[in-house]
Amino acid sequence: MRRIAFIITCLLSQLVFAQEITILDTDSREPVINVVVHNQDKSRIVLSDFDGKCDLSVFDRNERLEFVHLSYQYKKSTKAQILRRGSRVYLTLSPEQLDEVVMSVSKWEQQKKDIPQKVATIDARSVAFTNPQTAADLLQQSGQVFVQKSQLGGGSPMIRGFATNRLLLSVDGVRMNNAIFRGGNIQNVISIDPFSVRNTEVIFGPGSVIYGSDAIGGVMNFFTKPAQFSQKDSMSISGNSVYRFASANEEHTIHADFNFGKKKWAFLGSVSYSDFGDLRMGSHGPDSYLRNNFVLRRNDVDFLVPNANPKKQIPTGYEQINLMQKIRHKPNNNWNYDLSLYYSETSDFARYDRLIRPNTDGTGLRSAEWFYGPQKWFMSNVQITKKGRGKFYDGVKLTTAYQHFEESRNERAFQDPIRFTAREKVDALSVNLDFENKKIGNLRLYYGGEYVFNKVHSNGYQENISSGLIASAASRYPDGATWQTIAGYINSEFKSRPNFTYMAGLRYSHVWIDAVFDRTYFPFPFSAARLNNGALTGSLGFSWFPRADFQVTANGSTGFRAPNIDDIGKVFDSEPGSVVVPNPNLEPEYAYNVELGVHKNLKDKLVFNGAVFYTYLVDALVRRDFDFNGETEILYNGELSNVQAIQNAAKAYVYGFEFGLDAFLTQNLSLKSNLTLTKGIEEDDSGIDSAARHAAPTFGDLHLIWKDQRLKADLFLNYNGEIDFDDLALSERNKPFLYTEDDNGDPFSPSWYTLNFRSQYQISNALSTTLSLENITNQRYRPYSSGIASAGTNLILSVDYSF
Structure with missing residues (x-):
């Protein structure tokens, strides 16, 4: 009898464990804390913990669930769909959030809302959607950086009237500008693989306090x-x-x-x-x-x-x-x-x-x-x-x-x-x-x-x-x-x-x-x-x-x-x-x-x-x-x-x-x-x-x-x-x-x-x-x-x- 009870207990614990899910950030894959998960009439509610985990055992298998967090976009799914997809839910940051964290201005995490300079961010989700051929195209498709090209294998960004060696390129906090960066158009940015980019931060205007020489018109930091x-x-x-x-x-x-x-x-x-x-x-x-x-x-x-x-x-x-x-x-x-x-x-x-x-x-x-x-x-x-x-x-x-x-x-x-x-x-x-x-x-x-x-x-x-x-x-x-x-x-x-x-x-x-x-x-x-x-x-x-x-x-x-x-x-x-x-x-x-x-x-x-x-x-x-x-x-x-x-x-x-x-x-x-x-x-x-x-x-x-x-x-x-x-x-x-x-x-x-x-x-x-279908009207332009x-x-x- 004790053996049967032990088996039943193990089965129930396995069932409960199997209904535990993890809620993660789409870009960083880090756990998202304090996500509210509820059914449509809000009669049952659970909250994700420090590891982004929560237990869905209180919900019916085909019940429609809603995931709500102040900083993330609203999401819906059924419990059955989530379990079939590996018990993971991915949430995407809301684009209107002012609490976005940036690294480029001080080399440490700061809230974007506290920074007096204009900083544009391009995250991995946007890169995957715009599907750029090169890192130069990644910048151009943001709509905020102009890119000149002398050839297909190239791309020279222009920011606020400055370009080439008056802009600074940085990869994971290391300056890419070297002693022969020229005043003419340069194409070193294409050496950065857009598939490897987690996010890009563009500082508009001088960034010389942190980055020194060359950061006159702006800084492009690829993380x-x-x-x-x-x-x-x-x-x-x-x-x-x-x-x-x-x-x-x-x-x-x-x-x-x-x-x-x-x-x-x-x-x-x-x-x-x-x-x-x-x-x-x-x-x-x-x-x-x-x-x-x-x-x-x-x-x-x-x-x-x-x-x-x-x-x-x-x-x-x-x-x-x-x-x-x-x-x-x-x-x-x-x-x-x-x-x-x-x-x-x-x-x-x-x-x-x-x-x-x-x-x-x-x-x-x-x-x-x-x-x-x-x-x-x-x-x-x-x-x-x-x-x-x-x-x-x-x-x-x-x-x-x-x-x-x-x-x-x-x-x-x-x-x-x-x-x-x-x-x-x-x-x-x-x-x-x-x-x-x-x-x-x-x-x-x-x-x-x-x-x-x-x-x-x-x-x-x-x-x-x-x-x-x-x-x-x-x-x-x-x-x-x-x-x-x-x-x-x-x-x-x-x-x-x-x-x-x-x-x-x-x-x-x-x-x-x-x-x-x-x-x-x-x-x-x-x-x-x-x-x-x-x-x-x-x-x-x-x-x-x-x-x-x-x-x-x-x-x-x-x-x-x-x-x-x-x-x-x-x-x-x-x-x-x-x-x-x-x-x-x-x-x-x-x-x-x-x-x-x-x-x-x-x-x-x-x-x-x-x-x-x-x-x-x-x-x-x-x-x-x-x-x-x-x-x-x-x-x-x-x-x-x-x-x-x-x-x-x-x-x-x-x-x-x-x-x-x-x-x-x-x-x-x-x-x-x-x-x-x-x-x-x-x-x-x-x-x-x-x-x-x-x-x-x-x-x-x-x-x-x-x-x-x-x-x-x-x-x-x-x-x-x-x-x-x-x-x-x-x-x-x-x-x-x-x-x-x-x-x-x-x-x-x-x-x-x-x-x-x-x-x-x-x-x-x-x-x-x-x-994607680009240039639908087949314009010829340079x-x-x-x-x-x-x-x-x-x-x-x-x-x-x-x-």
Whole structure:
């Protein structure tokens, strides 16, 4: 009898245990605490505990349950469906929440509502839905960052009139900018795998207090997915695999990641491979964008051949692989050890804008070849974090990283057998020590120090592709040059009242450059460049809630950019007929920025965001005509070229307005919109004004979104305004082949729009699929300053399986 009773007791306990479920955050997979679970008449209610667990045994098997939490979107399901799906429920954060936590502003968790600067966040859920091909597309599809492309394998963000080396890229808290980040368009952002991104935070405006040099226009911080510990005593195994196809460039992408977690150890591995074909443009737009002919080499002779399909941009395709490995160890609640390894490599890819340049008489093409060699990036990152009350801190974080960058440029003129190649490698070491102190009443302090060291390796050679003979040639940069910086900062957050928060910070940075020039190929009037510069930057702002549903923010900040090796030591052809030469006599450029923002929430049904900003840049490092040993023209790669150099020769004013709207029309239907207007003016030493090159045209989007538990659909419009000839930067006027002509025969960037649709359907907890149709009306357009026309009508299909 006792045995029977024991068996019955075990069966009942198993039944009860089997009805226990876990409620998790969709993005972080962390437990969600205090979720209210009730039936439709609320006669029975349970609450999730600290581990996100709750017992559903009080509910009938087919009873309809509702999951309610202040910070998460409302969800419904039956008890039977939940048990069939592995006893897990995933909740998604509500988009109208002001209590969102961000990391980028202080390197520690802060509530977004307390931050006076504008910060845009892009979470993993949004990335999975928008399904970007590259990290550059990830930024562009946010609707708040403008992206320029010179080729398919690229993407150069523009934020508030600044771009390239005036914006800072960061991956898991480590700066990606190196000593040869240039003022021209760069494509290093594509080295970041969008499949590995947990969330992205974009700081608008200077971020120099925390990030130092280069953070003038903004900071883009990519946080990758962490290895996940097991929530139970046994090992947990999870993973994800994706296949994606896009018709406009015949893309085939595969991705897989696997996570092995125990209580104190976790391992995450990720791999992505993409094969992109030549990109096809749309049918309705300027004929000047068509690729009517291209260069083909036969029997050691270059031929200009007609393109059978002028809408196909030949050559633009390339391949890319991304790898990531993470190891985490958490011996107790206070210590955390993270080792992260990242690797990215592309195949060769053509710089398309150089391949469509006409020759001097306009009868053919200037270049037969112009391509980047494999772009490689490796980073190892060790991070040690300690939480708990120390004498001077509540949290301390040590981050050490080593990065290796490789790139090359290869160009050959039409009917010329000589191919010129410049290869660059950069080794970068960095150490960051960051502290958090939140014990001083309503004051929280964040402080720390940073050291960064870069060494540049550069060489050049020329090859006769007919005979195979190789000879040395001038390098792009002084080989062996070094760039290093050491800095200390302090940032504070003071909550003077529950509805009023101040933030203020200071940073001092010191930068050294040491470069020795090889005068074999050019008779430089100097043999070395040694720069020794310091910079003090600061910020002061507040966040104020006059009412619970209305926020006002104001912020003043300064930013700086110290000259790097690209500024002082580069030799390259900047545009047809011009060559840039070194200039060792440079000083840092400084930016002074003010911004005012408002946020209004109308009963969680309508949310407005707005910001106005003004930035003044002095001692701007710009490319201007230069005198080289008394000569204004020199012979470079066989061509007599106008001499230019980077100089502290200008100041600039950039101002604008940013607007955002979220309207929650029903429980399932919402409307979302963004609009950005930017105006930029450069003034050189002679007092001549011109439009700033990196001030993007007016751009915006409008989304109508339907969402229920299984289906999410988005019908949206993207829009870019016109930049007429009078508002076109002088440097852009010198590249008319990138633009179309107005009625006067002058180049300008026309406005354009696209109508698009994307959808995501959750077939089961494990399986989902997305279907998108971009540029439905098949517009032919080329974003401002871009060298490649964007995709025509593009069908994108993907399948995602998780376990």
